[in-house]
Amino acid sequence: MTTSIPTSPSTRSPPAKRLKSDVSDIPNTIETNGFTEITEAPIKSEFIDDNNEIIPKASTSTSTSTIEQTKPKVQQQQQGVKTKKNRKFKRVLPDKYSAGDVLFQDIRDFLGQEYVDNLINEKNGLEWEFPEELKLFEEIVLDVSAFTVSGESISLYTSTSNPNKKWTIITPFAHPGDKIRVKIYKHDRLCSYADLQEILEFSETYRGGEGDRRKFPQNGCKYFGECGGCQLQPLPYSLQLEHKKRTVELAYKRFSNLSGSVLPNIQDTIGSPKQWEYRTKITPHFDSAPKWIQKQLKEQGEEVALNSLKNGDGDQHKNGWQLRIGFERKGKPGVMDIEECPIATPVLNKKMTEERKRVQDTIMSFSRGATLLLRDSLPEPIPKPDIDNPFNSETAPEISPEDHIAITNHKLPVYEKVGKYLFSFNAGSFFQNNNSILIPLTDYVKEAIFPSTSSLSTIITKSKSKLPTHLVDTYCGSGLFGITLSDKFEKVAGVEISNDSIIAAKKNAEMNKLQNKTTWLCGKAEDIFGDLPKNGFKGENSCVVIDPPRKGCDEPFLKQLLEFKPLTIVYVSCNVHTQARDVGYIINESDKKEGWKYVVESLRGFDLFPQTAHVESVAVLRLVEN
Numbered sequence: 001m002t003t004s005i006p007t008s009p010s011t012r013s014p015p016a017k018r019l020k021s022d023v024s025d026i027p028n029t030i031e032t033n034g035f036t037e038i039t040e041a042p043i044k045s046e047f048i049d050d051n052n053e054i055i056p057k058a059s060t061s062t063s064t065s066t067i068e069q070t071k072p073k074v075q076q077q078q079q080g081v082k083t084k085k086n087r088k089f090k091r092v093l094p095d096k097y098s099a100g101d102v103l104f105q106d107i108r109d110f111l112g113q114e115y116v117d118n119l120i121n122e123k124n125g126l127e128w129e130f131p132e133e134l135k136l137f138e139e140i141v142l143d144v145s146a147f148t149v150s151g152e153s154i155s156l157y158t159s160t161s162n163p164n165k166k167w168t169i170i171t172p173f174a175h176p177g178d179k180i181r182v183k184i185y186k187h188d189r190l191c192s193y194a195d196l197q198e199i200l201e202f203s204e205t206y207r208g209g210e211g212d213r214r215k216f217p218q219n220g221c222k223y224f225g226e227c228g229g230c231q232l233q234p235l236p237y238s239l240q241l242e243h244k245k246r247t248v249e250l251a252y253k254r255f256s257n258l259s260g261s262v263l264p265n266i267q268d269t270i271g272s273p274k275q276w277e278y279r280t281k282i283t284p285h286f287d288s289a290p291k292w293i294q295k296q297l298k299e300q301g302e303e304v305a306l307n308s309l310k311n312g313d314g315d316q317h318k319n320g321w322q323l324r325i326g327f328e329r330k331g332k333p334g335v336m337d338i339e340e341c342p343i344a345t346p347v348l349n350k351k352m353t354e355e356r357k358r359v360q361d362t363i364m365s366f367s368r369g370a371t372l373l374l375r376d377s378l379p380e381p382i383p384k385p386d387i388d389n390p391f392n393s394e395t396a397p398e399i400s401p402e403d404h405i406a407i408t409n410h411k412l413p414v415y416e417k418v419g420k421y422l423f424s425f426n427a428g429s430f431f432q433n434n435n436s437i438l439i440p441l442t443d444y445v446k447e448a449i450f451p452s453t454s455s456l457s458t459i460i461t462k463s464k465s466k467l468p469t470h471l472v473d474t475y476c477g478s479g480l481f482g483i484t485l486s487d488k489f490e491k492v493a494g495v496e497i498s499n500d501s502i503i504a505a506k507k508n509a510e511m512n513k514l515q516n517k518t519t520w521l522c523g524k525a526e527d528i529f530g531d532l533p534k535n536g537f538k539g540e541n542s543c544v545v546i547d548p549p550r551k552g553c554d555e556p557f558l559k560q561l562l563e564f565k566p567l568t569i570v571y572v573s574c575n576v577h578t579q580a581r582d583v584g585y586i587i588n589e590s591d592k593k594e595g596w597k598y599v600v601e602s603l604r605g606f607d608l609f610p611q612t613a614h615v616e617s618v619a620v621l622r623l624v625e626n
């Protein structure tokens, strides 16, 4: 069967520019017109070309100028010419644990570790030599063999010019078993990147999920195939969960530095109760009008400048510029216009329509790109719970989803309920983005610390069934774990680097009548250890929850954690690769100790991000004395 997939416009010519860093980096922001204006654009204003040279955004904003700038290099690539500079930069392997490194490991596993390691170790740059018949911007047909960890497809390319050469093609939006027609747009180390042009034959195994628009045209997302967000959406949900289990497994194999014998089997990924309409925060962004329109605005007035904008109906004026408000495009610079996002909650989608209109009406007042913030919140409770009038879930009124509100000012409070607890935090602060899975997640962490007799593991039996009475919540944000787990502990201490979040954690403790058993410290995670003993926290009565940002923990923190020697460590992470590194460090360092060590009791993913390839991973480590 042949079905066209909405792919990128056929006008793509220049090699796509690699983003300098992850767009999720927090930009520096200032406020203008009630929006957050970016001083460092979230879609980075700088891209790197094939030589790792920075191309200012102005030169990438129109395809013509980019083509002109990159043409000579494209020709060089076509001809297999490599400049000195190329070679110098390209020999550098991607940063460890980065997305580039994870892809490199995918390719290494796919082509064979020995084959790849030999090529790299020879240091003659052969891993960059793409098959000479593989021309940029030409189309080829491929049989997809596997998924990469980030949910793209990987296909083996058999070179006609050199049968001994092994090469891969990375294409988004296709699945193992598909036969696809693709257009190559960039060569890289051991792989070329391609745009999907058409799926010639579908693999039935990896299709048929609720979001498979081929089978269910009304379902899922109409931007699938272009938006960088939800690559797994055509897959049946059970296969999405399996993909994430494999991601956890691979991360520990590749990055933990631990042998398989000390790692438990990865448990099944826990699914999200909501698989659509779950995201409680979205941040669409937009670029400001180009300089030439801004110049018109200054010189000829708003009417002339506004006339230079592209029509809303998509007609391309000769010199037109279209305001696009939305998310990152897959594999291409620039924002794509998004009117709705089916993984966001209904209240956010409704608000997005209003916010888009507001930006469209005021676009000429923006000198820079900006990011909108939309956050789902319960309505502010009346009266507001506080230390004298704490929240009581039994008497609090039920709130239906239609009564939720959308907050767009990052300084205003957002309210969310998790089980019997109410949380409040500034809309701009961190809070988990999928409320539907927070009870399963926090209950799981609780059960891991206090296993029921039936599930009492041999490890905890060996560790003499000591159960903690004190909880240390590190990287605590506004107190999610400390507060939801508090009824099992005599005392809770939290530490967090963001002052806004720690203020929220204190207020949340008061709002839930927990001020007497909780303390909250603003500082680096490792700063907590000095204060613990004087507050009655000892390793032998404590459990530590760790939930760091994507980069994972610093060594000073891990060292002090080992000195503190808690009974149980539960490490929750949105980046399983750095988690695997840190867990490996804890296990290997503890192995050097006399009479005790940590063991990995369990590892599993939680699906906080359905339809995407992201996974939250939970590792439970137990102290055993030997």
Ligand SMILES: C[S@@+](CC[C@H](N)C(=O)[O-])C[C@H]1O[C@@H](n2cnc3c(N)ncnc32)[C@H](O)[C@@H]1O
Pocket: 430, 431, 432, 474, 475, 476, 477, 478, 479, 480, 481, 495, 496, 497, 498, 501, 523, 524, 525, 526, 547, 548, 549, 574
């Ligand atoms: C993934 S969030 C987890 C927050 C919280 N546990 C939750 O689930 O809501 C990571 C938190 O770590 C904080 N953070 C980042 N670096 C830190 C550091 N060096 N020490 C302490 N907290 C840090 C961030 O501000 C953020 O709130």
